[in-house]
Amino acid sequence: MKTPLFSGWKTRVQMLCLAALCGLMLGGMAFGALAQEVAEPVAEAAAAAAEAPPAEAAAEEAATEEAAAEEATAEPIVDKGDVAWMMTSTLLVLLMVVPGLALFYGGMVRSKNVLSVLIQVVTVFSLLAILWVVYGYSLAFEGGNAWIGTLDKLFLKGVTIDSLADTFTDEVKLPEYVFIAFQLTFAGITGALIVGAFAERVKFAAVLLFSVIWFTFGYVPIAHMVWGAGGYLLDKGALDFAGGTVVHINAGVAGLVGAWFVGKRVGFGKEAIKPHNVTLTFVGASLLWVGWFGFNAGSNLEATAGAALAFINTLLATAAAILAWALTEKVIKGKSSALGVASGAVAGLVGITPACGSVGPFGAIAIGAAAGIICVWGVTGLKKLLNADDSLDVFGVHGIGGIVGAILTGVFTAPSLGGTGAEDFSIASQVGIQALGVGVTIVWIGVVSVVAFLIAKVVFGLRVAEEAEREGLDITSHGESAYEA
Template identity: 45%
Template sequence: MDSGDTTWVLVSAALVMLMTPGLAFFYGGMVRSRGVLNMLMMSLGSIGVVGVLWVLYGYSMAFGSDLGGVGLLGAPLEFFGLGQLLGADQLSDTVPTMAFVAFQAMFAILTVALISGAIADRARFGPWLLFGGLWATLVYFPVAHWVFAFDETDAAGTVTAPGGWIANRLAAIDFAGGTAVHINAGAAALALVIVLGKRTGWPRETGKPHNMPLVVLGAALLWFGWFGFNAGSALAAGSTAAVVFVNTLVATSAAMLGWILTERLRDGHATTLGAASGIIAGLVAITPACSSVTPLGAIAIGAIAGIVCALAVSLKYRFGYDDSLDVVGVHLVGGLVGTLLVGVFGSAAAPAGVDGLFYGGGLDQLWRQAAGAVAVLAYSFVLSLAIAWAIRATLGFRLSPEEEAEGVDETEHAESGYHFGDGRGSVTDAPARTASLGRELEGSNT
């Protein structure tokens, strides 16, 4: 066991944990003020639900012994409760298995939370938690097995324990979750908005972000945590982590510039929301490719993602799906861009050691990337559609028009994100209290 590697993985796990509250701030600032608490709660609720399920059976489904040797699912109860993994002799490379368990738990939590932005302002909280638990069980845990569970081999290179089919049989490259996290969550988001329908008044009354500083704070926390998300996936404090760290930085920078340049040319101005959105688009796109490209390749991927995602967010108006906070336009599209461009800009000089189309590798890696992306997209979309439809048909998923008009914070949580005045009355009492104070001051002057 290497203490440096272990420390790096644990610190990275904490960084990824910070991303979920960061996402809550990012989403919370983008909605209207009467929905900010609900967005925070949808992310916090994901931590609670997925955190428990991960310990019970989620880790086993993702990283347990492959059932049937076909790469589809780990044994669900193999590590039930994780008691078998408490011993110091349980290692993953140079890192204790429990450190790896903690690190991967944060990925599962964040992926569920990402979906929530698509259905802002119109979903009931209880059914959302149920959806999150079912989706993690039926979609995320199996897909994580496909993408992140690698074959175990002996000294002679013989496979002793097979892993997931995308990582091993297909040999698609997804270093930190472009398919398992972003395409997966983006496809689920698209299914959810189809089932729940449009917000009342959309697109005429879309509402502007109520708190841009909160959005920028969220984007900053996500960027900070993403260094753990990507570089931590090296599972060692070595050269691969360093290369990934630099690629994550430079791709995100290029994506932000690409997004605001697109805005400037299209709309005549560059916006703060565009800069924050460009940051997320770049982070999403470089996630699968961060170990496969040189820093110049990372710049190319980031710039392309920033431009493409800036254009893709407007597709919801063309096709009529109400993706409230552009989860489809940023995470699904950005994940597809990054995953496919591994097959274009991949370089054997990078840690992954695979040449893409531009480096003489032909189409071999590109078709593998495309097959993995399409498989995850289709599986997630179909299962998500079924789960959301079942919840809507049995429990109800969407707020009533009256509840939506009143605001999801009040109807679902009996709270308001902001209270003005002295806190002893409602906001509607403020004019009366101001008039009373004026009379008192006038009397004292007299």
């Protein structure tokens, strides 16, 4: 039985949760700054104490030069097993998009809009795939400065079947075409994720124009900063193994901005807007889980123990998130729903993405459970506080799950907690660096998304007419119907 007193406490709890999330990020930055201040004098003292006599230093320098010469003359290794694994991983990420994400989103909208969502997912993915090979790959991974790469490989200039791409092992390489294709799927799925935030009322042309602008000035620079050689966040030491910032926080923030700009659906908050087919959504979530092994374990770039670690972490974190979401729903609503279990799976997958290659199995369980619980609040309490009609909870699951995972990566990478960090790993310092990465991504993508939606609004307008929205986008925008009457 609900009482005014209980409702009041519920609102207060939601506000406290929002404040805690903000405080976690700010506190992380403060911890990082403090740790850096303490570490710098210690490092200087250690360096001064470790100065070698001139003769020893010369011998050491000669040995280093000899090792470098040997390394330079060593033949690069292209292992057929690595190549096969990376091509398989690329296919698995594609499976995440079509049919995985398409079915996951399609089942959550009303029957009159299911085809519009399917079309938006696959078309945005296809558009970004083309842009990736035209200029995206070059700007993300080819040289440049701390913020963006160069156009030296515009239209894949100079890339041939003999071109090689680096892995995490110096002498081990991949055919560059394989690396390009793998990273292409990351760019494509990120753009496809965004469309769920403003589904059922947006103009198709506006979605495509927004995607081009967001990809060019949002996704590509963030990918370079996090993963590209010399990237700002990479050089700062930010850990993002498979895309917590680059993919999920990025998509979540862009989706939230879009939900605000496009506005709420007709009847939102006044009439029931229910998923038309939870079975499709459940199947889509299951395919996402399967495909995510390519997403996470494939990010190791080699078929080694590192891929095995990411694989088992992806398995365990998702299981933990499903249980945590189901239990939280049971406590709050009295029942655990199929839609909740499916959403919990995605929340766990999102949460472990940045951490899968650096935390241990029990760290993965902790991150998955945290993401499952916190994302329940993200799609309920926080959603109300933000006053946004985020149709398919892109920010509540991907944005919040990505933030939780990125911050906790800085905690559970510690070797004392089963992670793969070095012996001198500092949780406080790393959490600060992780919070910096989260903050940069939120601000950068927020600004780019605002500009992109403003341009799309001026050029095409963002929203379909009210009559078209009531009839459904399948008929009014695409001239088809998913289900015949």
